Amino acid sequence: MRFLAFGMLALLVSGKSVAVDEDASTIKQRIGSGDPATGRETSASERCQECHGQDGNSDDGRIPSHAGQYAGYLIKQLRDFQSGARKHPVMSVVAEDLSEADMADIAAYFASQKRRQDNSAGGNAAGGNLFSNGDQARAIEACANCHGEGGKGRSADNVTYPAIGGQHKTYLSGQLVNWKLGERTNSPGGVMNKIAKALTDDEIEALSTYLSGL
Ligand code: HEC
Numbered sequence: 001m002r003f004l005a006f007g008m009l010a011l012l013v014s015g016k017s018v019a020v021d022e023d024a025s026t027i028k029q030r031i032g033s034g035d036p037a038t039g040r041e042t043s044a045s046e047r048c049q050e051c052h053g054q055d056g057n058s059d060d061g062r063i064p065s066h067a068g069q070y071a072g073y074l075i076k077q078l079r080d081f082q083s084g085a086r087k088h089p090v091m092s093v094v095a096e097d098l099s100e101a102d103m104a105d106i107a108a109y110f111a112s113q114k115r116r117q118d119n120s121a122g123g124n125a126a127g128g129n130l131f132s133n134g135d136q137a138r139a140i141e142a143c144a145n146c147h148g149e150g151g152k153g154r155s156a157d158n159v160t161y162p163a164i165g166g167q168h169k170t171y172l173s174g175q176l177v178n179w180k181l182g183e184r185t186n187s188p189g190g191v192m193n194k195i196a197k198a199l200t201d202d203e204i205e206a207l208s209t210y211l212s213g214l
């Protein structure tokens, strides 16, 4: 028992140091070409911080945290709100007048911040299994294949897969339901609509519980 506890402690400690010493090229890729210092000011003057949090960690479960998110993903969403490819009564208006430079800087600032895990209770075996392994029988691909280990997101072949680990549970389940019902349709090739349509409501709940605890 004591041995087990020690093993887990070592794992926790080493897990932490990996996060702190995250490889420089990954951080650079996540932040992109914008300027975080300018973005800190623009996100304050444009009032993004009032909803999304001063450091990109929001206090409202319906409002996504942007801390640690890939800048390329945030910029794509802002462009999608501008074009109408993604619809939301508040964000469509808020995004309307942002310039490309503002978007790059704001996204770089939030990407450079550390995400605060939403749900420290975490843990959900069914959700964890779907995340890591998917379900071949129903052609559900493992989320981790695209969203990366720990749901930290990744960028590959010109597609940016958002960080979903540690995100608010309420926001995550809301988006999965939106994908499932076809109320959100802006993923490349409709990939998220296909995946979410195959998920049951219980699976969406399990995945959101698991992911928010990462
Ligand atoms: C009044 C509150 C409010 C303000 C102000 C606001 N947002 Fe949002 N934002 C939201 C909500 C709510 C959502 C979730 C939309 C949904 O459910 O689809 C969101 C979603 C987003 C997303 C999509 C994130 C994702 O993970 O897909 C981005 C990017 C974003 N906001 C950026 C900004 C920026 C940049 C600003 C400032 C220019 C801003 N927001 C100001 C409430 C706000």
Ligand code: HEC
Residues within 6 Å of the ligand: 064, 076, 130, 131, 141, 142, 143, 144, 145, 146, 147, 159, 160, 161, 162, 163, 164, 172, 175, 176, 186, 187, 188, 191, 192, 195, 207
């Ligand atoms: C084949 C790749 C792929 C797989 C597998 C995949 N996703 Fe995604 N997912 C994406 C992409 C790409 C986006 C970004 C869509 C966009 O640009 O709007 C996304 C977006 C999301 C979002 C929205 C995040 C936000 O901040 O709004 C959630 C939630 C999500 N995926 C959950 C999942 C879950 C849960 C699974 C597993 C059951 C999964 N995804 C499997 C590619 C994938």
